Amino acid sequence: MRERGHETEIEIIHTTGDKITDVALAKVGSKGMFIKEIEEALAENRIDLAVHSLKDLPTELSEQFAIAAIPSREDPQDAFCSGKYSSIETLPQHARVGTSSLRRESQLKAIRPDLVIHPLRGNVDTRLRKLEAGEYDAILLALSGLKRLGKTEPIKQVLPIAVMCPAAGQGALAIETRAEDAEVIAALAFLEDPTARKETDCERALLKAMGGGCQVPIGANAKLQGNVLHLEALAASPDGKTVLRESAEGDNAVYLGESVAKRLLDRGGSSILESVYAQNPELPQQP
Numbered sequence: 001m002r003e004r005g006h007e008t009e010i011e012i013i014h015t016t017g018d019k020i021t022d023v024a025l026a027k028v029g030s031k032g033m034f035i036k037e038i039e040e041a042l043a044e045n046r047i048d049l050a051v052h053s054l055k056d057l058p059t060e061l062s063e064q065f066a067i068a069a070i071p072s073r074e075d076p077q078d079a080f081c082s083g084k085y086s087s088i089e090t091l092p093q094h095a096r097v098g099t100s101s102l103r104r105e106s107q108l109k110a111i112r113p114d115l116v117i118h119p120l121r122g123n124v125d126t127r128l129r130k131l132e133a134g135e136y137d138a139i140l141l142a143l144s145g146l147k148r149l150g151k152t153e154p155i156k157q158v159l160p161i162a163v164m165c166p167a168a169g170q171g172a173l174a175i176e177t178r179a180e181d182a183e184v185i186a187a188l189a190f191l192e193d194p195t196a197r198k199e200t201d202c203e204r205a206l207l208k209a210m211g212g213g214c215q216v217p218i219g220a221n222a223k224l225q226g227n228v229l230h231l232e233a234l235a236a237s238p239d240g241k242t243v244l245r246e247s248a249e250g251d252n253a254v255y256l257g258e259s260v261a262k263r264l265l266d267r268g269g270s271s272i273l274e275s276v277y278a279q280n281p282e283l284p285q286q287p
Helices: 036-043 102-111 124-132 143-148 182-187 194-209 253-279
Strands: 049-053 065-069 078-081 096-098 116-118 138-142 155-159 173-178 218-225 228-236 243-250
Touching: 036 049, 036 173, 065 182, 078 143, 096 124, 102 116, 102 218, 102 228, 102 243, 124 138, 138 143, 143 155, 173 182, 194 218, 194 228, 194 253, 218 253, 228 253, 243 253
Parallel strands: 096 116, 096 138
Antiparallel strands: 049 173, 065 173, 078 138, 078 155, 218 228, 228 243
16 A cells, blocks of 8 residues: 555554464354454444455455455465375374364364364464474364465465355455445555456355354355355364365355255254254353
8 A cells, every 4th residue: 555655654552363373163153253353443434444354254344444455365275284294194093183263173174084173373383383292193284374374384284265264254354444435445456456356256155154153163265256146165063073065156256155054053063053053152252
């Protein structure tokens, strides 16, 4: 934006999700945990736009806010990081693996039920330090964050979609503004990537139709090829014993996401999600 003549100032805002670092997100519920304080700053005109990881944004925003732009997307896949082991397959029996994502945990248990999963919170640097200190044999992280920070050395294996289906919106950023702020929205138009928008609209439509937040065991990955979207989606029980997969193609992003969600729900996804929500009450407004 500076290159285009706009005066900009960066303000760092610490959210509820940033402050709670000693509990796995899946244990406390997380809808809106990473955006509440940021949206308050937008509403009070203290900031004019916010940059989020799209997967942290609830599928339903307040009417006063809008996603003005979704820039070009980084690789949405997950990464296996380890100092000693080259892949999930080469981990020894009962190896200690760090992740606080129920989605990753459930898929990991489906592949390797013997592994011992431990919570892993904090920013990327903190998580990598814990790995280097020997607290874990391996950790799972979003490939996009590691690539954006230039910290790809610990990556031993990029996990294929068929093995580890990513979170809806993973690898994409979202630029949020006040819905009525036409001047700012117009200034951000150059950042919009139509392919990233269509793919993530599809994934978020699936997540919304399933009633899921960013910490439920649901995976969704849409890929636009020509004018056709190909969607891979998953719902898994936390113990990894039930893994439901669906895929479909179409040209209407929202309809495709909703239709695949219905198939997953009808096949048993609804009972999986009911059990997850029963165990994980929503987090209070503030810690």
